[in-house]
Amino acid sequence: MTWLAAGEGYEITLDEGRVVARRAGGRQLKTLPKALRDHPEADRLRRLAEWLDRHAAACVAQVDTWMVSSLPVPTELIARVWPDEAWQSALRDMAVVGDDPDEVGFLRDATADGELKVVNLDGETVRLSPRTVTLPHPVLLPDLDDVRDFAAELGITQRVEQIHRATWTRPEGGLPETATTPGTATAGSTEVRDYAGGKFASRFGLAARATALGYRVSGGYATCKVRDGGRGTEASVWIGEPYWEGESETGSLSWHDEDGRAMRLGEVGPVAWSEGMRMAAALYAGRTIEEGGDA
Template structure:
């Protein structure tokens, strides 16, 4: 943005989401002087900054929803929002693939998203390192647990200098352990974690973007067109009361608990990820064994 003149010979501008100020001599100051705090131009720029930060969070949240819920996205929509820096920051360098005939990602035509144009389609760097255009009408941003050779992809991304604004390739993933009882209705790898106060557990869940409802941290999911939610028990006593976490479960529409054998790889990974993030804030025990207690084999 250009510099905007304000009182006392000062000028202000917006650098990203930060308000900058320079004095009459043209020197940029470390912070906006207190006497300009209520200046109309400073207030206007601060309000704009707050809106931009909120817009950026909303864009990231929407793209995260596309990723976690395996939702097909019109390529034209991506092209329309691409000029917006907030959208581009969330989308650029994500692995993108056309929707295949089976409704899943066509992995053979996948690549890192580098450009989007309404007339020319999506520009990608494919997995051979070539710059090509996708002419697909709809695309998917595959969840990393669905990507074959994930470690190789991560290495290739590092070679390309890929910097994803949203965790995709380097998102924590938890493949289903082979020892899972398919008929069981809950997973207890993260149960019995102590929190000095229930509000510590709920605050940690909400800080990572999860809702808390009825004593559970909840993550809404969609896999193969079926709506699910993962629910991790935190407790339902007073906010200041001591609590211990319980089991992780998955529910279908209507609240029916889903047998673990029916939970797909994305829903499993994201549910366990939620439980692990909350569990990490527990009260530590000296005798606690920190070695991969969940047995889930994080990649």
């Protein structure tokens, strides 16, 4: 970033999100001089740094939404935002799929004319120019373990958790039609209780955990929305009455369609299932762990 004159022979700029100074044309100083701390240019740079942080977070959130919902993204759009460092950081090394759903590659570059450069699973850099690409949810990736191994060999890291995202799949062969034991989930059930009963000191603490993890809290539920197979689905976990002041605990997990109808478990798509279970598990992981002989 350009150095800006700040009076008294100093210049200032942003370095990794903080304001730094130097004598005009000289070396960077270890600390910001007191005379510059309240300088209008320094204050302007701080506000810019805050905006850049918000922008970077918004880019990551948008790419995460594309990935969780497996939405088709125009390649022209990726090419247009690629020069922006925040967008590029969020998109680089994401697994993408073009016209061939079996051809997975890691995004490395995008040209101004809408061509994408990806490294495929053979280790070759190839060029793609489909009208749209998807950033598939990992539960939809064939041979996910092989993709993860290959990514490790390449030293790939992702700003948006995709290939190393925790995933859940239904039991092999699907859910049973009838319960074999009390509480067993069946294809006709509308809730899962695998992560119910996680105790928290207060409902506020449980709601705060949900918010910190990026989930929405609405009424007595923590919720997350995804698009799965082209339809909207909302997963929700009961976390207690909004104004309850005593101890609280996680309740059952359920899914609802776009009309608010409770879905039978056999109707829930693979992405919605995985993301709902991921939310329930993440909330449950923050529960109070009892210690001692009665634990």
